[in-house]
Amino acid sequence: MKFIIAIIKPFKLDEVREALSGIGIAGMTVTEVKGFGRQKGQTEIYRGAEYSTNMLPKVKIEIAASDEVAHKVIETIQQTANTQAIGDGKIFMLDLASATRIRTGESGENAL
Amino acid sequence: MKKSLICAATSLLAASPALAAPAAPVPNPGNNAWMMTATVLVMLMILPGLALFYGGLTRSKNMLSTMTQIGAAAALAMIIWVMWGFSLAFGDTVYDAPLGLFISGGSYFLSGTDASSTAATFTDEVISKYVFISFQMTFAAITAALILGATAERLKFSAVMAFVPIWLTIVYFPIAHMVWASGGLLFEDGALDFAGGTVVHINAGVSGLVLAYLVGQRRGYPKEPMPPHSMTLTMVGTGLLWVGWFGFNAGSALEADGSAGLAMINTFVATAAGALAWMVIERLAGHKGSALGFCSGVIAGLVAVTPAAGNSGPFGAILLGIVSSAVCYVFVASVKQKLGYDDALDAFGIHGVGGIVGAIGTGIVYQPWIGGPGDGSTPLGAQLWVQIFSVLVTIAWAGIGTLVAGMIVKATIGLRVGEEEEVNGLDIAEHGERAYN
Numbered sequence: 398m399k400f401i402i403a404i405i406k407p408f409k410l411d412e413v414r415e416a417l418s419g420i421g422i423a424g425m426t427v428t429e430v431k432g433f434g435r436q437k438g439q440t441e442i443y444r445g446a447e448y449s450t451n452m453l454p455k456v457k458i459e460i461a462a463s464d465e466v467a468h469k470v471i472e473t474i475q476q477t478a479n480t481q482a483i484g485d486g487k488i489f490m491l492d493l494a495s496a497t498r499i500r501t502g503e504s505g506e507n508a509l
Numbered sequence: 510m511k512k513s514l515i516c517a518a519t520s521l522l523a524a525s526p527a528l529a530a531p532a533a534p535v536p537n538p539g540n541n542a543w544m545m546t547a548t549v550l551v552m553l554m555i556l557p558g559l560a561l562f563y564g565g566l567t568r569s570k571n572m573l574s575t576m577t578q579i580g581a582a583a584a585l586a587m588i589i590w591v592m593w594g595f596s597l598a599f600g601d602t603v604y605d606a607p608l609g610l611f612i613s614g615g616s617y618f619l620s621g622t623d624a625s626s627t628a629a630t631f632t633d634e635v636i637s638k639y640v641f642i643s644f645q646m647t648f649a650a651i652t653a654a655l656i657l658g659a660t661a662e663r664l665k666f667s668a669v670m671a672f673v674p675i676w677l678t679i680v681y682f683p684i685a686h687m688v689w690a691s692g693g694l695l696f697e698d699g700a701l702d703f704a705g706g707t708v709v710h711i712n713a714g715v716s717g718l719v720l721a722y723l724v725g726q727r728r729g730y731p732k733e734p735m736p737p738h739s740m741t742l743t744m745v746g747t748g749l750l751w752v753g754w755f756g757f758n759a760g761s762a763l764e765a766d767g768s769a770g771l772a773m774i775n776t777f778v779a780t781a782a783g784a785l786a787w788m789v790i791e792r793l794a795g796h797k798g799s800a801l802g803f804c805s806g807v808i809a810g811l812v813a814v815t816p817a818a819g820n821s822g823p824f825g826a827i828l829l830g831i832v833s834s835a836v837c838y839v840f841v842a843s844v845k846q847k848l849g850y851d852d853a854l855d856a857f858g859i860h861g862v863g864g865i866v867g868a869i870g871t872g873i874v875y876q877p878w879i880g881g882p883g884d885g886s887t888p889l890g891a892q893l894w895v896q897i898f899s900v901l902v903t904i905a906w907a908g909i910g911t912l913v914a915g916m917i918v919k920a921t922i923g924l925r926v927g928e929e930e931e932v933n934g935l936d937i938a939e940h941g942e943r944a945y946n
Contacts, residue, residue: 442796442797442799443736443799444805444842445842445843448734448736
């Protein structure tokens with residue numbers, strides 16, 4: 398099993414969610430986050446006083462998937478969240494040691 | 510008109526049989542009704558208008574402190590006004606010069622005033638004296654509250670409550686008398702100040718600047734970013750200020766007459782011009798036209814048109830709004846940073862500077878050749894000097910008076926909250942509440 402963490406631009410979330418539903422992904426966790434990478438922050442100006450914020454708002458998606466679909470998930474996110482501009486985000490994949498469904502106690506891929 | 514003719518006729522009939530004493534003048538209900546409306550419109554400017562405008566510009570940890578200081582300072586000013594404020598500014602006892610140039614007396618605790626008492630307007634009409642006292646009361650209240658924008662986010666609440674009575678007594682009441690009471694120094698001088706450009710705005714701006722110097726910069730200023738916590742509330746406050754300002758400016762005619770109508774249209778167009786001008790200047794400076802720019806331009810236009818409200822034609826007022834926005838923009842966006850004072854919410858940068866532009870500009874837009882209501886009997890140069898003199902007197906009086914009042918408070922109870930209180934925010938430290946939970 399794999400655990401996939403994707404950081405994407407907030408406005409791409411709906412598109413990515415729909416695309417992932419299309420390949421059979423039935424669940425995900427979404428968090429609003431802030432951070433920075435190569436894309437620098439933005440500048441805010443209040444009555445001439447400039448404040449540069451180096452953190453930008455992003456959305457973090459977390460998905461647990463079986464080994465077979467994991468690469469399909471990454472490919473889908475990479476294609477849908479892409480705007481060809483810096484700041485599009487990153488996708489990370491980790492090995493997932495276990496998964497348990499709280500209601501039934503099922504574990505492993507059955508719990509996904 | 511018809512009604513007043515009938516009234517005049519009946520009073521003639523009643524008076525004709527005997528040589529009775531002239532009947533006491535009776536206020537025209539229309540004028541009274543307008544002035545009562547205007548008075549509550551000025552009240553709307555303070556709460557919630559100014560409270561939201563200033564509050565939105567502070568950081569969220571100081572929202573309640575900013576709004577509560579405004580409300581409490583205004584409330585205290587109202588109580589002081591009926592005890593001795595009205596007396597010193599517009600009291601019935603007229604002193605000879607030189608004392609009479611600066612204050613009046615009598616009428617303490619409104620003695621001698623009842624519901625039938627009247628106050629003169631600028632024509633032969635009268636309005637109820639209680640209405641006049643209330644109207645002028647709101648001016649004292651808002652001026653005291655305006656100062657607190659300069660000292661926001663670090664001035665103690667107790668210092669506000671100690672400062673306001675002293676400041677009103679030695680600064681506001683004498684300046685109001687000088688400008689608006691017959692016998693006052695600047696009134697007799699012929700200074701044009703329709704609704705309080707000097708008395709309210711230059712006065713509050715300069716006083717705020719001096720008090721901001723005395724209390725010192727906010728911790729972390731200017732290195733730490735201190736962006737406004739709610740531009741939404743600032744925009745709401747700006748709207749309420751603009752609406753309330755019609756009471757402030759058009760009410761200063763003291764009657765529901767043509768002069769009030771002139772003040773009304775000027776309060777629309779000067780403000781609109783100021784708002785757009787500020788946003789255009791932002792674009793010219795290479796930035797985006799901003800919401801705060803719009804709000805700042807609204808205030809710059811309103812402040813500048815205050816002395817000119819009934820003393821300008823509509824196109825003179827538009828000119829004044831544009832110039833005021835331009836000068837205020839330069840002041841808050843560049844001069845302020847260079848001088849290094851921390852006028853937190855730009856009480857001086859907009860009210861002080863815009864007030865000076867308005868007071869001097871009124872001398873120009875009053876002239877008939879630019880569409881003003883003046884008859885041209887006072888040459889432009891002479892009128893300008895009278896205006897500049899009134900500005901200088903106001904700056905000097907407000908500056909020195911605030912220095913004295915501020916030093917007294919600083920030496921007794923202190924002006925500033927402690928470091929921990931300031932870092933945690935004045936809401937929790939001074940009032941035991943948070944604005945947002």
